[in-house]
Amino acid sequence: LLPQVQGNPGPKNADLRQALLKLIGDFANWDLASNATYLEVSRGLGRAAHPEETPLVVDPFAGGGSIPLEALRLGCDAFASDLNPVACLILKVMLEDIPRHGPALAEELRKAGAEIKKQVEKELAQFYPPDSDGARPIAYLWARTVRCESPDCGAEIPLVRSFWLSRKASRRRALRPKVVRPHGGTPHVEFEIFEPASEEDVPKGTVSRAKALCLCCKVRGRNSVLVPDRVRAQLVAQRGGADVEFDAKGNRTGGALMLAVVTVGGREGGRAFRPVSESDYAPVWQVSLRVRQLSDERKSASSVEVSPFPDERLPERNTLGLRVPGYGVREWADLFSRRQLFALRILAQAVHRTRDSEVTRNLTPALALAVSRTADYCSANCSLHAGRDVVRNTWARNALPIVWDFYEIAPLGEGSGCFDGALDWIARVADSVGSVRGQTGSVQQADALESPLPDDSVAVWFTDPPYYDAIGYAESSDFFLVWLKRMLPLGDASLFGPSEAKVASPKIREIIQDDTFLPVYGVKKGARFFEEKISAAFAEGRRVITERGIASVVFAHKTTEGWEALLGGLLRAGWVVTGSWPIRTEMENKVSGSQGGDKKAMLLSSVHLVCRPRTSEDVGDWGEVLRALPKRVTEWMQRLQAEHVRGADLVFACIGPALEIFSRYAKVETAEGREVSLVEYLEKVWEVVGRAALEQVLGDAGGAGALEEDARLTALFLWTLQSSNSVVAEGGDDTEDEERDEDHEDDGPKKKKAGGYSLVFDVARRFAQPLGIRLPEWEGRIIETEKGVVRLLPVSERAKQLFGEDGARTVAAQFERNPVAAAQLALFPDDPETAPQVKGRGRKKANTTSSSEPPAARREATTLDRVHAAMLLQRSGQTNALRALLQAEQERGADFLRLANALSALYPRESEEKRLLDAMLLAAPR
Numbered sequence: 021l022l023p024q025v026q027g028n029p030g031p032k033n034a035d036l037r038q039a040l041l042k043l044i045g046d047f048a049n050w051d052l053a054s055n056a057t058y059l060e061v062s063r064g065l066g067r068a069a070h071p072e073e074t075p076l077v078v079d080p081f082a083g084g085g086s087i088p089l090e091a092l093r094l095g096c097d098a099f100a101s102d103l104n105p106v107a108c109l110i111l112k113v114m115l116e117d118i119p120r121h122g123p124a125l126a127e128e129l130r131k132a133g134a135e136i137k138k139q140v141e142k143e144l145a146q147f148y149p150p151d152s153d154g155a156r157p158i159a160y161l162w163a164r165t166v167r168c169e170s171p172d173c174g175a176e177i178p179l180v181r182s183f184w185l186s187r188k189a190s191r192r193r194a195l196r197p198k199v200v201r202p203h204g205g206t207p208h209v210e211f212e213i214f215e216p217a218s219e220e221d222v223p224k225g226t227v228s229r230a231k232a233l234c235l236c237c238k239v240r241g242r243n244s245v246l247v248p249d250r251v252r253a254q255l256v257a258q259r260g261g262a263d264v265e266f267d268a269k270g271n272r273t274g275g276a277l278m279l280a281v282v283t284v285g286g287r288e289g290g291r292a293f294r295p296v297s298e299s300d301y302a303p304v305w306q307v308s309l310r311v312r313q314l315s316d317e318r319k320s321a322s323s324v325e326v327s328p329f330p331d332e333r334l335p336e337r338n339t340l341g342l343r344v345p346g347y348g349v350r351e352w353a354d355l356f357s358r359r360q361l362f363a364l365r366i367l368a369q370a371v372h373r374t375r376d377s378e379v380t381r382n383l384t385p386a387l388a389l390a391v392s393r394t395a396d397y398c399s400a401n402c403s404l405h406a407g408r409d410v411v412r413n414t415w416a417r418n419a420l421p422i423v424w425d426f427y428e429i430a431p432l433g434e435g436s437g438c439f440d441g442a443l444d445w446i447a448r449v450a451d452s453v454g455s456v457r458g459q460t461g462s463v464q465q466a467d468a469l470e471s472p473l474p475d476d477s478v479a480v481w482f483t484d485p486p487y488y489d490a491i492g493y494a495e496s497s498d499f500f501l502v503w504l505k506r507m508l509p510l511g512d513a514s515l516f517g518p519s520e521a522k523v524a525s526p527k528i529r530e531i532i533q534d535d536t537f538l539p540v541y542g543v544k545k546g547a548r549f550f551e552e553k554i555s556a557a558f559a560e561g562r563r564v565i566t567e568r569g570i571a572s573v574v575f576a577h578k579t580t581e582g583w584e585a586l587l588g589g590l591l592r593a594g595w596v597v598t599g600s601w602p603i604r605t606e607m608e609n610k611v612s613g614s615q616g617g618d619k620k621a622m623l624l625s626s627v628h629l630v631c632r633p634r635t636s637e638d639v640g641d642w643g644e645v646l647r648a649l650p651k652r653v654t655e656w657m658q659r660l661q662a663e664h665v666r667g668a669d670l671v672f673a674c675i676g677p678a679l680e681i682f683s684r685y686a687k688v689e690t691a692e693g694r695e696v697s698l699v700e701y702l703e704k705v706w707e708v709v710g711r712a713a714l715e716q717v718l719g720d721a722g723g724a725g726a727l728e729e730d731a732r733l734t735a736l737f738l739w740t741l742q743s744s745n746s747v748v749a750e751g752g753d754d755t756e757d758e759e760r761d762e763d764h765e766d767d768g769p770k771k772k773k774a775g776g777y778s779l780v781f782d783v784a785r786r787f788a789q790p791l792g793i794r795l796p797e798w799e800g801r802i803i804e805t806e807k808g809v810v811r812l813l814p815v816s817e818r819a820k821q822l823f824g825e826d827g828a829r830t831v832a833a834q835f836e837r838n839p840v841a842a843a844q845l846a847l848f849p850d851d852p853e854t855a856p857q858v859k860g861r862g863r864k865k866a867n868t869t870s871s872s873e874p875p876a877a878r879r880e881a882t883t884l885d886r887v888h889a890a891m892l893l894q895r896s897g898q899t900n901a902l903r904a905l906l907q908a909e910q911e912r913g914a915d916f917l918r919l920a921n922a923l924s925a926l927y928p929r930e931s932e933e934k935r936l937l938d939a940m941l942l943a944a945p946r
C-alpha cells in the first residue's frame with residue numbers, strides 16, 4: 021500500500037515505522053484531505069491493522085468534531101458526543117449530513133444560499149441604501165457615547181479606542197476630531213477623514229481602561245476625564261449603548277454615534293472611506309421603528325412561539341466568559357444594534373422556511389450555521405482591524421469584553437464577514453469533507469460522565485477535554501444558540517428543548533474551573549470541582565475502553581494548575597500514561613508571543629498524552645521511581661530535541677514519559693509507608709527537567725562550582741521560551757496587539773508596554789524553587805513580576821541600574837585611563853546598599869564606592885551582571901573599554917565567555933540581545 025504514495029520502505033522495522041509516520045504527516049495536510057489515493061492507502065492500512073473488526077473511536081468532548089472527523093477519514097467508526105447543543109449541531113453537520121450527501125451538498129448549499137440572499141436583499145435593501153454616486157456602503161464605524169459631567173460642559177464623548185481607519189500603506193486613512201461650539205448650544209465633536217503622513221499625525225483615542233476623555237473640555241485646556249464607574253453607569257442606562265436614540269421626528273439625540281462609512285464602487289471605484297451625513301441615520305431610524313413594531317406585536321400576541329429577537333437573559337454580573345453585563349447588556353439582543361438585529365432576523369426567517377421544502381430540508385442545519393457564523397461578524401462587539409481593513413469578529417478572543425467603537429458590516433455586502441463568505445466557508449468544508457461519503461459518524465448530546473456506550477466496547481478513546489479556567493464554553497455558546505433556535509426545529513428536544521423554554525446551553529454540569537460561577541449560579545466550581553468531574557469523565561472512558569484499547573488526551577493549557585488537575589484525574593481514573601507527543605496544532609498568529617516587543621512562552625503545540633488502562637494494583641517504591649526518573653526524562657528530552665521540539669513544548673511533552681514511571685502503580689509509597697502525591701512527584705519532574713536543561717545549555721546543573729542564580733534563572737527562562745522547529749513567535753500588527761490585550765474593564769493605570777520575555781509566574785517558580793533559585797532575590801534586578809507574569813528584563817533596562825546616572829561613557833573613561841582596573845569595576849553606583857562589585861575569583865575585592873557599608877556585607881556583581889555590562893558597552897560604542905573588560909574577564913576564568921556563548925545560543929535569532937552578544941564575542945581576545 022505505501023508505495024502508492026511514497027517509495028518502497030526499507031527492509032527494517034525502523035524503516036517501516038518512519039514510512040508510516042511520514043504518511044501520517046502527509047495525510048494531515050488539509051490539501052490532501054480528499055485525495056483518493058491517500059484515502060485508499062490509509063483505510064487499507066487500518067483494515068490490515070484491524071482485520072477482525074473496524075475500530076470504534078470515541079470522543080466525549082467532541083466540540084467542533086476534528087477528532088471524530090479524522091477517524092472517519094481513516095475508515096474507523098466514530099461516536100462523538102458533547103454536552104453543548106451548539107457543538108452537537110456542528111457535529112451533526114460535519115459527521116452525519118456532509119458524509120451522507122457527499123460533495124453534492126456543497127453545490128446544493130451554494131444554490132440555496134443564493135436564493136436566500138435574493139429573498140433577503142428585497143427586504144433589507146431600503147436599510148442599506150446606495151450613495152448618490154452609485155457607491156455601495158459595506159460597513160459603518162460607530163462609537164458608543166457618554167456625556168461629560170463637568171458642570172459647564174455636558175458634551176457628548178464618543179468612546180473611540182483609535183482614530184485609525186486603515187494602516188495599509190496603499191490606503192492610510194484616519195479620523196480627525198473637530199470640536200464645534202454652536203452659539204448658545206452644547207459643544208459637540210465632528211469628524212473629518214484625512215491621510216496621515218506618520219503615526220504622530222493621528223490623535224490618541226478618547227477611552228482607555230474605561231476612562232473617557234472629553235475632547236470639548238480638552239480644547240479649552242482642561243483635562244476632564246469621566247471615571248470608569250460613571251462610564252459604566254451611563255452605558256448601563258443605555259443597555260450597552262449599541263443603539264442610536266432618536267426623537268419623534270427621527271433626529272438623533274444620543275446613543276451610538278456614526279463616525280465613518282466604508283464604500284465600494286462609486287467615483288473612486290474601489291474601497292473608500294467617506295464622512296457621515298444626516299441621511300445615513302434615516303435608514304437606521306426606519307429599521308428602529310420596524311424592530312419596535314415586531315417586538316410590540318410579539319408582546320401583544322398570545323402565541324408561545326419564540327420571540328423575533330433574542331430576548332434571552334445574560335447573567336446579571338460578569339463571569340468567566342462574559343464581561344458585558346457590567347455595561348448594561350441584559351439580553352443577548354442588547355449586544356446588537358437594531359439594524360443588525362433586523363438583518364439577522366430576516367436571514368434566520370429565510371433559513372427557517374427551508375424546512376418546508378423537501379428539496380432544502382436537509383440543508384437547514386448547515387444554512388443555520390452560516391447565519392450563525394454571520395452573527396459572529398455582525399454584532400456591536402465587532403471591531404475594525406485597521407491593519408488589514410477587515411472586521412474582527414465578536415469572538416476574536418475567548419471572552420466578551422465591551423468594545424467601545426464597533427464596526428457594523430452590511431451582512432449581504434461585499435466586505436469581510438458577510439453571509440456570502442460564511443456560506444462559502446461551509447461549502448468549501450463540504451467539498452473536502454464530502455470525500456468520506458458513505459461512512460457517517462454517530463452524534464449524541466451526552467454528558468461525558470454518563471456515556472451511553474456499553475463496557476469494553478471502544479478501541480480508541482481520544483479527546484480534547486475542557487481547558488480548566490481558560491474558556492466559559494457554555495456561556496459563550498449562548499451567543500450562537502439564541503439565533504440557531506430561531507432557525508431550527510424547536511421540537512428537537514435533544515438540541516433545543518421545548519418551544520416555550522428560554523433555552524440556554526447546560527452550565528451546571530459543564531466541567532470547568534470558574535471562580536465567578538458560585539455568585540451567579542449558586543454552584544461552586546473551584547479546582548476541586550474540576551478535578552473530581554474530569555476524573556469521573558476519565559473513569560467513564562476507562563469503563564468503555566477494551567482491555568487492549570488506547571486513549572489519547574489532548575492538552576494545550578499553559579498553567580501548571582491545569583496540568584495537575586488533568587493528570588490527577590487521569591491517574592485516579594485508572595490510566596497509565598505511556599507517552600506524550602507535542603503536535604503542532606495552533607496557528608502562529610493566534611499564539612503570538614508579542615506584546616509590544618514582549619515575548620511570552622506559549623504552547624505552539626497541543627500535547628497528546630498517550631494512555632493505556634492500568635491493569636494492576638501494584639504499589640511502587642518511591643526510591644526506585646526517583647532513580648528511574650532522570651534517565652527517562654533525559655532520554656526523552658534528547659529524542660524530542662532531535663525532532664526539533666523546543667521550549668515550553670518540550671517541557672510539557674516530558675511530563676508524559678515521566679508519568680509512565682509513576683502511573684503504572686496504583687499508588688507510590690516511601691520506605692516509611694507514606695503515599696506520595698502526584699504534586700510531589702511533579703515537583704521532582706520539574707527539577708529533573710530544569711537540571712537537564714541547565715546541564716545542556718550551561719554545562720552545569722546547579723551544583724558546586726555552578727554559575728550564580730541569576731545566570732541559571734536567565735538561562736532557564738530563555739530555554740523555556742524557545743519555539744519548536746526554530747520558529748520564534750514574533751509580533752504582528754502592533755495595533756492589533758494593543759486592541760486585543762487591552763482589558764476594557766480594568767480601572768487601574770495602564771502601564772507602558774515593556775519589552776523583554778515573559779513566563780507565567782507558576783512556571784518560573786516550578787523551575788526555580790527545586791533548583792535553589794529564589795525569585796524574590798532577583799526582583800527589580802533581572803526580573804519583574806506583575807499579575808501572575810514574570811518578565812525577564814531586557815538588557816537595555818539595566819543600563820541605569822548597572823552604570824548609574826552617568827551611564828556607560830563615564831565607566832568607559834575609567835577603563836581607558838586604567839585598563840587594569842577593569843576587574844574592580846563598580847556596578848550599581850547609585851544604589852550603594854544593593855550595589856554589587858565586580859571581582860575576580862581569588863582576587864582581593866576592590867572598594868571603589870564611597871559607601872561606608874562594610875565590604876563583607878555587600879553583594880558582589882555576578883557573572884551575568886558583567887556580561888550585561890559588556891553588552892551595554894558594546895551598545896554604546898565604547899570599544900576600548902569593552903576590550904579592556906573582556907581581557908580582564910578572560911584572565912579571571914572561563915565563566916564569562918561560557919555564559920555569553922550560552923546566552924547567544926538561547927536568545928531569539930533576531931533579538932537585540934543576540935546581536936549585542938555576537939558582536940561582543942567577536943571582540944573577545946583569541
